[in-house]
Each structure stands twice: as C-alpha cells, then as structure tokens.
Amino acid sequence: MSDQSAKYVVDPYEFIHEYIDSVPHLEAMILFWNSRPVGWTCDELSSRLYIPSEQVNGVIRDLVRLQVIQEHPGTPEKFSYFPRSDEQNNLMRSIDDAYRRDLVRISTMLHSKASSPVREFARAFRFRKDKDQ
Template identity: 85%
Template sequence: MDAFTPKPDADPYEFIHENLDSVPHLEALILFWNSRPVGWTCDELASRLYIPSELVNGVIRDLVRLQLVQEQPGPPTRYSYSPRSDEQNELMRVVDDAYRRDLVRISTMLHSKASSPVREFARAFRFRKEKDQ
C-alpha cells in the first residue's frame, strides 16, 4: 500500500479493491471516518473490530502508509482519520455508503483477493518499476 491520492468522482469499489487488503482494513477505516476526529488506541480498535491486537497493528500501519490515518502521539498512542482533501472526504463518504448498501458484495470482493504475502510481493515489484522510471 502506497500513499493514496483520490481522484474526483473516484469509484468506491475501485478504491476498496485497489487499496484495501481485507475487511478489517475497510471496517477500521470506516470506524476512523465515522468517529473523526476521535482517536483510537490499538487495543480499543481490536476490541471494536473483534480481531487480535497484532492484526490491528498491521491494519493501522497499512492505513497510515496510505495517509488515510495518522498517529496522535502521547501515552497512549492513538490513531485517527487524516483528512487531506475534500476529494478524500467525499470518497470516504461514498465508501461508507457503499459498504452500508453492499456489505456482502464488498466483503466477498475483499475475501477473494490474493493472500497478503502475495500482494506484498507484487507491490515490491510495482514500487521498483515506478522507482526505475
């Protein structure tokens, strides 16, 4: 996952497919979006998403890399939605709406993606190709 820059009129399904690796990624992002500007600790997020803290750490790391979530230092460290543009905020609104309307389709789409290690391997080559150009 590399930093995401939304395009005007971005398709929420394309955004989800191209940028999010799993249902927990999407649900965490939607939780951050709907609770903005409130920050969440890893443990709070794990409890809310019903997944282990170790998985939450990876989800947060990926969302930070996309620059959709930002770290709020302090004890304890919290994370929150990072609004970078009106286009990003509009995309998040339509992603949230799409997930509410089309939960099964979107969940199936995410579950059918290649495994995370396979995607990471492919990303390494994509990053290198972009860097070489």
C-alpha cells in the first residue's frame, strides 16, 4: 500500500488496482464501510475475514496508512471506517457496488498482482510530482 493517502479515483477498479493489495484488504475495507460507525477489534476481524490475526494486523496497518480506517484507542483497540469526505464516501459506495456485481473479475485482478513486498519495493522508486512545484 502507498504511504500517502489515496487520491480519489472515479473508477472503483482503478482504485482497487492502485491501492488495494489483496482480497482480505478489500473485504476488510468493505466490512468497515458497511458496518460504519461500528468499531472492530483485530480478533473480531480475524474471525469475520477468516484470516490469522498476524495478517489482520498488516491489513489494518495498510488501511490506516491509506486513511480509510481510524484507530479508537482502548483495551482492546478498535478500528472503524474513517469518513474524511463525501468524495471518499462516494468512492466507497462505488467500490462496494462493483465488488458485489463483479466479484470474480475483482478477485482475479487482486490475485494476479505481484506480491506485496515486490509492489512496495516498486513504489519506492516511483516519481511523484510534488504539490508545491
């Protein structure tokens, strides 16, 4: 996942291709969206997504970095959807709709991506235009 917050992309497929690393990332993001404003613990997400808690920790870290979810301190920590703007909400709605309509295509697209470490390495070498220039 990119260290910068996600730019708003009109096409949900472009957003998923650019910013989402795996099916668990996408399903967690959609779960947070559909259950807003409910907070989820790592254990609850692990149980709901059928993935080990170590993997959930990575998914949460990536979605926080993407600024799609936020942490609610406490014992245990909880995380919930982070509604930053109407544009983000519209994007999330279109991602949810696209995944419901086109599950196989989106899952195949995610499974065909390079591994996360390879993508992270490649992202480190992308040239980005600074906003100040």
